[in-house]
Amino acid sequence: MSDVGATRPLLVADGITKQFGGITALDHVDMEVAAGEAVGVVGPNGAGKTTLFNCLFGLEDPDEGTVVFDGKRINRMPVWKRSRLGIGRTFQRMELFEGMTVADHLLVAEQAASGTVRVWRDFVHRGGPTPAELHHVEEVLGLLGLSDLAGRPVDTLDLGHARLVELGRAMMGTPRLLMLDEPSSGLDSDDTARLARILGETRRTTGVAVVLVEHDLALVESTVDRLYVLNFGKVLASGAVDDVLADPEVRRAYLGSTA
């Protein structure tokens, strides 16, 4: 898969620097994600993983550096526009639409991603979903194994299923890049294993690229092709998963005594 994007990387972060007050959260971080590639970002708490995520996704503006997606500079582009370009993301702290059903979560995302919904459609067509939209929603529900829960309000789901809804919502509108922020946090090992399986299946069927911030190394190892290790806002190491994890400096900084 990674050879597909060898010609032009899907996402390029170049010299991203972000300061909060006197603290340098990110210090000239470079990162590349090829189309269809899965990249992991690991590092100790406070290493700047989430800040990097937010800079890539548009929740924070980097002080320096550029973010290029699909050959297009997207610095300062608002979040919703990035989403329509084809970047989906999940949140470490759940951000579900309280009160809405599972299916409607996906439907909203599908309609919003297309960006074609206009006010007149509500007045002329009464705003119902199109067959194509419904079809895609059902497809993703099936992929996630959520078909049986489609009509359930999300507030009644357990955390494992709720995380899947977030993943599904991020997958609507056929994004080319999925950004997953600690999708396993709060999940038990069964749920995490299911998540890993579904992620793998998703990548196989859709060929979507993935950026994964994660503490659970088992999930990282089973999902990603390449790994970036952040420490104190700098890229400590990057490369193939096994090589990086074998790096003595990485072991000292991140894995510590567990290594």
Add this chain to the structure above:
Amino acid sequence: MTQFLNYAVPGVPFGCVFALMAVGLVLTYKASGVFNLAFGAQAFVSALAYVSLDQDGWPRWASTVIAVLVIGPLVGVLLDRLLFRRIRTASPLVKLVPSLGLLVALPQLAIIIAGSEPSIPPPAIVGNAQRVYLHLGSVPLSGLELSISAATVVVVAGLVVLFRFTPVGLEMRAVVESPRMTELAGVNAGRVSAFAWILSSIMAALAGVLLSPLYSQLDPQNFTVLLVWGVAGAVIGRFASLPLALVGGLALGIAQQVVAGYMPAGVIANGLRPSLPFVVLLVFLPLVRQRQVDDPLSSCDPPSSASEAATAGFRSASTVATSGGAVHSVGVWHQRLEGLPGSRMTGILVRRPTATFAWVVGGLAILSALTWVPPDWLLTMNQGVAFAIIFLSLTLLTGMTGQISLCQATFAGLGGFMAGQLANHFGLPIVLGMVAGGLLAAGLGVLVAIPTLRLAGLPLALATLAFALLADNILFPNSWIGNGAGGITVPRPSAGPVSFAAAKPFFLLSLVILGVCAGVVKLVGDGTMGRYLSAVRGSELAANAVGIDVYRLRVLVFALSAALAGVGGALFGSLEGSLSANDFGYQISAVLLVVVAIVGLGSIAGAVVAGVVYTTLQVAVTSLPSRFAGLVAVLFGLATLSYTRHPEGFLDFLSGRVQTAIADRRSHRLGDGPAEHGPVDGGVGERPAAAPDPVIGGAG
């Protein structure tokens, strides 16, 4: 320079009072999460107590002590204990409505208790209010000004000592910073919050007592206007900083005198001074970061969905209140667009009794209106229809998006004036004028929305309140807009083959217009936009992340809502034959919001019933003796208190009860025991028979 001082120095006493109010507002906002708009009413209550005691022959020092140090804190503690403490984490709407209700009800209650409104200007705390005691440069300082300034200096000194050198002061500073963190550190935030309320109430009381000599008659209105200055000061303090709020209030007091001094006399100059708060809010609100409004620890809350789901069936009344009225209402909208075939069947069956009942009552009302009802009743009913359209604008804005507007009456007035002026000067048919009025209101809505909508909730509510004041003072008095208190005439539609000028045809026309407006609201609520709005309510961040342009959506809905209000106002003007600035003053907007919130923001029926309730209340207030009119206002305020228990509104609460009763009876007959979703207090409308059918929303 001397001239500047001549203008600036008289502003200092005002600035002192504004500063007291701003500090009081920030204190309770940070300590208990409630922006206490009843602050103005508290000031009035103490002022009234002071004046009444003084007139009963009490010594001046004793009246001051009782009004400021006994009655003021007493009211504050009661408000904290009985109301505000319980809605600490509720949605902005649930927090705002009771304080608006109290703003209306408290003064009336105080007047009833005091027996009458005293009409002689009371004395200042120190010395003679009017007598000039000393000159600062060439500026004379009267007893009133001196006592205000002296009292403020004492209070500020006391605050500094309190916050710097006492343990409770330290705890309060901590609570202001982050209530959650403080509680984690083992401080009883409830006790600190009670203390903050006492302090804040003393400031309200002091502000009221200090300013009371200024007015020849104590009128609650004056204190509401003052409140807006305090609000502006609090915004300068970014809702968070006490010193900044203090300085902000002081600066505002000076600025308003300077502005008034340098501007040439005229409508604009007269209007500019009262509009200063709006300008300040426009400038400073964008500087307030959401982060500063929120508790820094709020992001550390555990994910709510899973844990809340487990207890969803057992929600007590108070947790329903905290879940927020607007979320609730959106839930009601949402449930309608669900369209799950399984639940739709049962839904219709369960719903039918209440819906059928509503249609029958509505039909009977219309029939009666067209047959036997006397003309003055018909007029009232027609007013109800016009106001129902204005209420629909709130159903759309507040019910579906959770945005709070305190200037819907202003939009209604602007729409009405536009329609009337176009008809009077250009002979435009009034129905087209109504459309034009709606468009104008929409345009102004966009202008108000663009700078303020980035911040949802409270900041928007305050900005709209300030805009309403600005319109009252600058726009409405203009002869080419509202022509002040004199007003303008608005014709009834008479052109064309059919004349709608007579009462009954006009009533029918009003119904048609209401139908069109209701259709618009329904289409928006049931369609893609409704789904988007529901998503935004659920999580603004995630809505953005899936590609919804939240900001644009908000502006759009705000404009649409303003348009509806404009059409309603134009219809009202045409019905009455004339319209004046008094019909849609700023305080009307607050009353409108409160009425429709109590009746129900979750449905079109809610808006219609609110229209009927509102006009009936108006008839009651105007036709009853003033003593009873006050009583109506007090009851109105009490209704807002019940609102915190049932934020879904009266109508949904009622239909929820009926549905539960029917479901219970049916399951009883089937021998299944009580219905699964049971008699959850108030939570019924929100989570109706959670249907586990594996069918996609809207597929049916």
